[in-house]
Amino acid sequence: MSKNKKLVSVCALMLALVMCLTACGGGTQQSSTPTSSASASSAPASSAPASSAPESTEPEAFTPAKTVNIIANAKAGTNIDIHARTVMETLKSIDEFAATGANVLVTNQEDGNGAVAQRNVAGLAAGEEADNTLLTLNVGDLAAMLENTDMTVDSFKILGVTVQDKHMIYVRADSPFQTFNDIVEAVKTQKLVIAGGKGDEVMFGSMVKAVIDQNGNLNYLQTSGNNDTAVQVLGGHVDVGIGKPSVLNAYMESGDVRTIAVEGDVRFDGLYADVPTLVELGYGDISYIQCRAFCASPNMSDAAIQYWSDMLAKVCDSDYFVENYVIKNQSSLGYMDAATATEYFLSAQENTLAVLG
Amino acid sequence: METLSLLFSGFSTALQPTNILAMIVGAFLGLIVGALPGIGSLTGVALLLPMTYSFNPTTAIIMLCAIYYANMYGGSYSAIMLNIPGDNSAVMTTLDGYPMAKKGLAGKALFTSNISSFVGGTIGMIILTFFAPNLAKLGLKFGAPEMTSLLLVAMTSLGWMIGEKPLKGLVSAMLGIILATIGSDPVNSTGRFYFHIDYLLGGIQFIPLVIGVFGFSQMITLMGERHIVHDLSSDKKLTYRNSFLTGEEFKRIMPPALRSGFLGTIVGILPGAGGSVANFLGYVLEKRIGKNKEHMGEGVVEGVAAAEAANNAAVAGALAPLLSLGIPGSGTTAVLLGGLIMWGLTPGPLLFVQNSDFAWGLIASMYVANIFTLAVGLIIIPGLANLARVPTRLLIPIISVICFVGAYSSTNSLYGVITMLLAGLLGYAMNVGGYPAAPMLLAFVLAPMLEENMRKAFVMSFGSPLIFMQKPISLFFLLFLAVTLIVPAVKAIRRR
Secondary structure, three states, rough: HHHHHHHHHHHHHHHHHHHHHHHHOOOOOOOOOOOHHHHHHOOOOOOHHHOOOOEEEEOOOOOOOOEEEEOOOOOOOHHHHHHHHHHHHHHHHHHHHHHHOOOEEEOOOOOOHHHHHHHHHOOOOOOHHOOOOEEEEEEEHHHHHHHHHOOOOHHHHEEEEEEOOOOEEEOOOOOOOOOHHHHHOOOOOOEEEEEOOOOHHHHHHHHHHHOOOOOOOOOEEEEEOOOHHHHHHHOOOOOEEEEHHHHOOOOOOHOOEEEEEEEEOOOOOHHHHHOEOOOOOOOOOOOOOOEEEEOOOOOHHHOOOHHHHHHHHHHHOHHHHHHHHHHHHHEEEEEEHHHHHHHHHHHHHHHHHHHHH | HHHHHHHHHHHHHHHOHHHHHHHHHHHHHHHHHHHHOOOOOOHHHHHHHHHHHHHHHHHHHHHHHHHHHHHHHHHHHHHHHHHHOHHHHHHOOOHHHHHHOOOOOHHEEEEEEHHHHHHHHHHHHHHHHHHHHHHHHHHHOOOOHHHHHHHHHHHHHHOOOOOOOOHHHHHHHHHHHHHOOOEEEOOOOOOOOOOOOOOHHHHOHHHHHHHHHHHHHHHHHHOOOOOOOOOOHHHHOOOOOHHOOHHHHHHHHHHHHHHHHHHHHHHOOOOOOHHHHHHHHHHHHHHHHHHHHOOOOOOOOOOOOHHHHHHHHHHHHHHHHHHHHOOOOHHHHHHHHOOOOOOOOOOOOOOHOOOOHHHHHHHHHHHHHHHHHHHHHHHOOHHHHHHHHHOOOHHHHHHHHHHHHHHHHOOOOOHHHHHHHHHHHHHHHHHHHHHHHHHHHHHHHHHHHHHHHHHHHHOOOOOOOHHHHHOOHHHHHHHHHHHHHHHHHHHHHHHH
16 A cells, blocks of 8 residues: 555656656757856857858748747737737738648747847757747847847847837926927926836937937936836826827826827827927937837748748738737837848947947 | 716626626636636736637626636635745735644635635725725825835834844845845846846746745655654544634634735735735734734734735725726736727726726626635635645645746746746755745845835936935835834833
8 A cells, every 4th residue: 555655656756757847848949948048148149150151042932830939028918929919810810821821829938038038049040940930029129138148139130020119208297398399408407307118218218318418417217117107207206208109198188198209200190190200309319219020040041031021011011910909009010121120120239339338 | 976876887787797707707717827826817817818809898807807806816725725825916825824724724714815805805996996096196196215215114024024033034034135136127127146147137036936935845844744644633624614714713804804905905006016015015014013913924814814805905906007097006907908908998097987887897897706706715615625634745746746837837937947946945944944934035025126216216316315305205104114113222222
């Protein structure tokens, strides 16, 4: 009897070990353990074997594998995750993609604030996995990546940009500042605080400060995100906020905030029709548009890059994507193909490095 | 009166068959998600969110809120039975819940948990019903200086947790602060103390840490006790009847449940705070002022009641700023906010005006979900309580599996498992050395919030500390802090 009980215990422990092994085998990346990440960090991850290969004149036709993996380097439920899942659903609805019989999965890997996912994808060797793994990459991710890791834009192949989110500058409804120029004037003599989230908003805020603040009177308060920024502004704890329309809409409708400037050169419509752009106001230099893109391993084949770039174009053309993501989040469609997106990200990288110093 | 009539109209929405079904499904899922360590309400809601895209928005949000709410019930079950909090909002429940289970009072602990969750949740919902916009406005008044002062007061609660050996408790708290500094700077996102290990850029994850410190360390302890045969015949019979609380026990749990219900609701509306902070503070408050405070930590109903009432009340509190201002009060409500936007709803100041049916239907559904979840929770008590009779030799592999799976699920990677293993060794060493774990975990949660808010306050004031005195709410908390520190010191000096 005691032998049987021992056997039961041993079996239970074996089951636990098997589950552990299953968990170990669940990773799809080569460097999925901290020790291997630590050793990988000592070797530059920006090697680009593709650059040493002879250029092919025309990429061979590419067909996705049975399973395509989209890695969202953020928690489930975040904007990054929602964007990735909407793209996933849109891909499935595109006839050309559906005809391949491929399945698309979204995997969340938020370890290291997304750095682990970036490292893993950057380290994928040439082959089926590299050709069928996409990673979400936003312009706002560059700051943390450049500051805390040895990875750069060259560590990846940029596949394309789908949407662009422009920043808005807003104040509480009872603020004494009626226009952006009021703030520019005020900051010459008063101390003001401008709040915004992480990543792209930090960069945008830094640009605002660099352009309008010559006396060190403007401090940037980094919040945990757009909603936290709204708390700071609505609560009267800061003077100005940087936000996105999807968060501001409710407060604009209720009259609790006023938007005083919009990034870029094209006005929004609806609630923001009367809000001037920074270009109109003469501050076109203040620009760090949040682009939501996808990237892949630097060892992704040229054929696969072309394929995914084209697929992203089809995603942006799809009514499903426009209705379920662009309109609901008040983003702007801003498709860029692989080459254009790469140039844009390299330019953003330069700007980011200049701000980081 | 108008509020009541709106609430009753909300009931007519909530009690539609589809919505009742969604509530029932959500409550079941929430109980399961809550009971499974590593899968908290945030993960549960986020993973089920895509399933609800095809639902009617009201039905969808009712189901997701039921998951969120029932998760707070379920989190206590594994905390009580296995000493592994099912959710980070149930950490303090382990301190008295598990000792009660070890004494053969698992049924009473579960009963106390369910009743207290119901009471706390009801208090939160009543406050939400009548004061949602005011609650939200109160939350807005708490900026970085106010939160700093409040958190300084909260940090003093560490003193009530360090137990009979202050030095060891202090060391434990400092360890928690040290562990909390690993990761990224909260103000400028620069990596610190991450030793160029990418995984550590995100810091030490709380769920694997808790699972390790409580669950895996306990498993190691049990390994040493595996040859000890417990005399089950001496255990109290684990019948449903024996799980009921006596009249005297009901009287004991009501004051902490009511106090924590109010406290949890207020904590829930504060930006960045949520069920876990409410759980901590509810327990600490009871340990400070409760009638049975000397025995807390040994397995008393007051400890379970205070912790569980607070975390359920915090759910309602977190919904106040979400519905009234479109500002999520917790991580899970942030996911709900994303869902609301996807369904085309805009939570904010005009929600109660433009989507009155939706808003009041949601609030009414919470009342119904509360009753339903209580009923289910009470029914399953005997089944859960029998887990206490599982022999140690079988309990070890069960706990091991739960720890591994829970840790992996929380981070979707081996990083969580490794963290859990190391935390388990640390927790075991702390147990052997007599270092209490609760101060470490409390400090781990509160210290980063304190640091973040303090540094934000200095950014806002351009480095001047006067900001803490210039803000009325901040000044109030600082004065309160001064009184709580100075008065006992003066008394001690006078006694000498």
